Amino acid sequence: MENGKLTEKQKELLEAYGVIQEQFGLSPAAARVNALLTVIDKKELTFDEIREILTLSKSATSNAINNLMTLNYIGYRTKLGERKRYFFSRMDQWKESFKKNMTGFREYNKVMKDILIERTPETKEYNTKIKELTEFIDYYIEEATKIIDDWEKR
Amino acid sequence: MENGKLTEKQKELLEAYGVIQEQFGLSPAAARVNALLTVIDKKELTFDEIREILTLSKSATSNAINNLMTLNYIGYRTKLGERKRYFFSRMDQWKESFKKNMTGFREYNKVMKDILIERTPETKEYNTKIKELTEFIDYYIEEATKIIDDWEKR
DNA sequence: ATTTTAGTTCTTTTGGTAAAGAACTAAAAA
DNA sequence: TTTTTAGTTCTTTACCAAAAGAACTAAAAT
Structure with a gap:
């Protein structure tokens, strides 16, 4: 599963975990972003990958990411020579x-x-x-x- | 303080406890009803007393009370020969x-x-x-x- | 029998939040 | 220098839940 697509099972888990996160007070979009980063078989995802997989608008994606960042639920790393940020779920928070x-x-x-x-x-x-x-x-x-x-x- | 009125301090505590209860997932009205029953210097209050002190509509009062009842946050007792119910906060839940x-x-x-x-x-x-x-x-x-x-x- | 009491239930209104969409910005690439 | 990238910020729209208000109900009192 090295491409960006999710299996059916992963989609299911994404939704399930998303709901749980919503119960912990996150907005649906933020809950899904964090769930996606937890479920997907990649170390990290870019803004646009998140956007596309979850079919969210740029603003919704941006706000969700920034919320999660303030809460320290996610973090990001950069790659030399690239402007993009690579987001990941902080499992240590x-x-x-x-x-x-x-x-x-x-x-x-x-x-x-x-x-x-x-x-x-x-x-x-x-x-x-x-x-x-x-x-x-x-x-x-x-x-x-x-x-x-x-x-x-x- | 045997009358129905609240002191300033009690009002303050009612609001403070109400906010906490909201954070635990209660609606503002339900949160305040439970806070009122916790703060007031009476063993129990009737529907209309709650309604009047909190200046809520009948429907809001009714729904709040029923929510709190289902959650077992409050209970009520009856008095012989009276139709009214006397509600109190369950501190044992x-x-x-x-x-x-x-x-x-x-x-x-x-x-x-x-x-x-x-x-x-x-x-x-x-x-x-x-x-x-x-x-x-x-x-x-x-x-x-x-x-x-x-x-x-x- | 009809009026009052003690609520409940239904309908409407209001208020607030989340997401969309569009306009904007700053850095990097071409 | 202009275009593209990688977002952010602002404005509008859509939706939902909470509360109000009004209509209703069942029991009790008159």
Whole structure:
């Protein structure tokens, strides 16, 4: 499969992975670009190859690529004497994703704790549940961070 | 604060928590309803109280409530001789949220593994990275599940 | 029996985002 | 110097989801 075409199976995987990426908040175009770069049997693709395979407009391609670049989901390399950029999916950014996830939890918990502070002491049972939740999240953040660290220095 | 009105601080927390909930995929209205039920100093609120405090239309209120009910984010109780329902935020559904999160990871990994199977063996370095990622996710699912179990039977 | 309550369901409107298309730009090639 | 390449940026269009509003419904109260 050294040409640019995709097999049926690859197309299927491209769509499946694309949908998953959309659920992670990417636009359809960005999701497909990242999926394409993950699925295709090439080290990297140019702007126009991406454009053609996905039949996207130049602007959609450009914006999708730039989004993915800012998120660090993709990168590019250049070739001496060529102006084109060769894009590839960064498979090593998932550490950051997991850490960002933890940040999300932290923010969630900050608000939860503030809510608890403001609540009337009268709704005791309910407050206890909130307290328990914040404690669990603190615990989860700590333990999850540990397991990630353990994996990294394994 | 036994009346229905919110303090400034509560309004602030309502908005802040609402935004977080939106990021978790809820519509603005549903996010605010759940935030309101979390922030307010009452055990529960009726349809019309929610409606009035959030100045939502009946349909928006109805749909938001029903969404939150299906997701099990809120519940309601009834009072003898009354037709109204009294809604409250379920603070005990987070276990399910975490488990759903794991399901998401599992699905992600399923696709990733399929992609790896389909890939040409030529891009060895890249394939190794994918493999590592899937292994990490399997590991993370397992360890995170343990974390949750440990907390539950603590 | 009819009116009110407590919503639900249907239809329309609004608002926002993604993608297309076209115009533009800067560097390199011819 | 003009043309081509490799995109970017701006404007317009298309679509979709959320909310509003209005019509409807079923139970309860009067």
